[in-house]
Amino acid sequence: MKLLEYIPVQERVYVTDIGVQACNDSRKTLNRLPEGSVDLVITSPPFALLREKEYGNETQNTYVEWLHTFAVEVHRVLKDGGSFVLDLGGAYERGKPVRSLYQFRVLLDLCDNIGFRLAEEFYWHNPAKLPSPIEWVNKRKIRVKDSVNTVWWLSKSDWPKADVTKVLAPYSDRMKKLIEDPAKFYKPKARPSGHDISKGFGNDNGGAIPPNLLQYSNTEATSSYLRRCKTISREGHPARFPSELPKFFIKFLTSPGDVVIDIFSGSNTTGRVCEDLDREWLSIEERRDYAALSVVRFTSEDMSTDKLCSLVDGLQSGACHSIPAPFRQSLFSTLCEEANTGSILKEYSTSKDMPKVVTYDKAPSPPKKKRKSRSIATDAKYTPLKRKKAQA
Numbered sequence: 001m002k003l004l005e006y007i008p009v010q011e012r013v014y015v016t017d018i019g020v021q022a023c024n025d026s027r028k029t030l031n032r033l034p035e036g037s038v039d040l041v042i043t044s045p046p047f048a049l050l051r052e053k054e055y056g057n058e059t060q061n062t063y064v065e066w067l068h069t070f071a072v073e074v075h076r077v078l079k080d081g082g083s084f085v086l087d088l089g090g091a092y093e094r095g096k097p098v099r100s101l102y103q104f105r106v107l108l109d110l111c112d113n114i115g116f117r118l119a120e121e122f123y124w125h126n127p128a129k130l131p132s133p134i135e136w137v138n139k140r141k142i143r144v145k146d147s148v149n150t151v152w153w154l155s156k157s158d159w160p161k162a163d164v165t166k167v168l169a170p171y172s173d174r175m176k177k178l179i180e181d182p183a184k185f186y187k188p189k190a191r192p193s194g195h196d197i198s199k200g201f202g203n204d205n206g207g208a209i210p211p212n213l214l215q216y217s218n219t220e221a222t223s224s225y226l227r228r229c230k231t232i233s234r235e236g237h238p239a240r241f242p243s244e245l246p247k248f249f250i251k252f253l254t255s256p257g258d259v260v261i262d263i264f265s266g267s268n269t270t271g272r273v274c275e276d277l278d279r280e281w282l283s284i285e286e287r288r289d290y291a292a293l294s295v296v297r298f299t300s301e302d303m304s305t306d307k308l309c310s311l312v313d314g315l316q317s318g319a320c321h322s323i324p325a326p327f328r329q330s331l332f333s334t335l336c337e338e339a340n341t342g343s344i345l346k347e348y349s350t351s352k353d354m355p356k357v358v359t360y361d362k363a364p365s366p367p368k369k370k371r372k373s374r375s376i377a378t379d380a381k382y383t384p385l386k387r388k389k390a391q392a
């Protein structure tokens, strides 16, 4: 699908050859898209928090109705095999150490009244989350730190497109040993739980099946997005999710070339991930300042501060920018970095504007270090007494 055709020029903020950052109320933009045309909508809306965010948020009383108006449109534009992934943080009721049920009410509404299926519930654990509310957690010490968001994976049909092999987790050291020599570690037998653990358990499948508890620290204080915002003296978006979160679902639920939308795009974390993974993307953000600033995720690292400043100012005041293809060269360095840190890379496509990308099924092993030749005189393993004996 050529998403750009559905976005009027005045709503475009910047475009790449596979994506569009739009500025609008996302309901209006979704409304223009054809039915059954989208593979995945992944998003993190403003939560029903008591402390109001800079970009405003709906109250707990009106939240379900408010989100419903977006979800109806999401349901319409999704393909039959499409998914809607919704990240919702928890909240307390006003003035009481009692949790709001708003994210569960949203779930029931979307399933009971719109027809979504709950494909699976996920939990995102952010170990870096600060304790809050201060009154219940820090002062009175009657509640623990809330560091888990619910992430509802909803689907339009019972059989959404999904492939766990795209998101396998690295094996634990114990599992690696077991794969090396299964016979040494266990005997096939029925477990007390009734599971019959067969010999196949020791097969190397390239990684472990991940659980529905995803752990990503939201500590992007040193991220290139924030660094670049700082160089042009702008405050970054105040509520970004870590790129690992959309990356997991985009790899799991879509293939290269599929269409992915974020309907509350903020700093456009999702668009940037899609660009790296070669998914067609549309990010919709209501506030032009956030949408304009998110261009820093797409500009080359060596663009001068003055140029970047005037680019962001221009976009904020209504211009639209087309990201030139050479920016994709930065994708090349991302790939190399990922390969060196051990990610499994299979699905990136190359573009003629990019240097050739080497894809690895497994990360290349680092060059072997040359063993230093040992000298009796300097080697620490020799005590003075041993050294004397060895020399004799």
Ligand SMILES: C[S@@+](CC[C@H](N)C(=O)[O-])C[C@H]1O[C@@H](n2cnc3c(N)ncnc32)[C@H](O)[C@@H]1O
Residues within 6 Å of the ligand: 024, 025, 026, 027, 043, 044, 045, 046, 047, 055, 237, 239, 240, 241, 242, 263, 264, 265, 266, 267, 268, 269, 270, 284, 285, 286, 287, 290
């Ligand atoms: C929690 S933030 C999303 C942050 C994003 N996930 C990121 O990583 O940067 C929610 C965003 O939704 C935007 N928003 C609120 N109502 C909207 C609407 N009707 N249409 C589009 N965006 C909206 C807010 O301005 C805010 O930037």
